[in-house]
Amino acid sequence: QKEVEQNSGPLSVPEGAIASLNCTYSDRVSQSFFWYRQYSGKSPELIMSIYSNGDKEDGRFTAQLNKASQYVSLLIRDSQPSDSATYLCAVNGGYQKVTFGTGTKLQVIP
C-alpha cells in the first residue's frame, strides 16, 4: 500500500513566522510531489510542485525534496492569517495516479 503521511496538526504559528509542514512517503519510485492548500469546505488548490531533490521557491513558499529520505516539506514565510487552511501533500508514482496525505491543518494566529 502506497502511503503518504503527514502530521494532522493543528500547527499553530504567529503571524509573520515561518510555518514548516512535513510529509513522508513510502513508494521509493515516486517521481513528482505536490502541495495543495484546502480551505474548509473547498476543493484543493495547487500551491507548489517539485520533482528534483533540493529546494524550489515561489514567493513566500519553498518546497524541499529529499528522495533519499523520502521526505518533502513546505515552508511558508511571513505566514498570514489567510494561510490558515489544511495543506495536502500529494505524491505521483506514475500510472496517472496521485496519492494524497490526510493533510496538516495550519492555524496562523494574528
Add this chain to the structure above:
Amino acid sequence: DAMVIQNPRYQVTQFGKPVTLSCSQTLNHNVMYWYQQKSSQAPKLLFHYYDKDFNNEADTPDNFQSRRPNTSFCFLDIRSPGLGDAAMYLCATSRDGQSTDTQYFGPGTRLTVL
C-alpha cells in the same frame, strides 16, 4: 478561463435514491478523475478515465459508476446511496496523466444522504 466545473455544488438525496454528479472541463485534458473526500480525510480516488479508457480502483464499491461520453464531460453515478456515502466528491483533470502533470480540481459537490 479554462476550468473544471462541477454541478450541482450541493446535492441532497434520500437513502437508496440514485444520484448523478456532473463534471465538465474546458482544459481539453485527457484524464479525468473522481475522488471522494470525507471530513479530515485524504481525497480517495474512486476511478479515472484516460480518454475513454476507464480505470477503476480495486476498493471502489460497485455502487459507484462513471461515464465519460466525451472529452469534456464525466459523470459519477451512485446507484443506491447509503449514509456512509455522504462526502465531498471532487472531480479533477490532468493533461496526460504523466508523473509531472498537475491535477486541477473542480469546486466539488457536497453530497448529503438523508
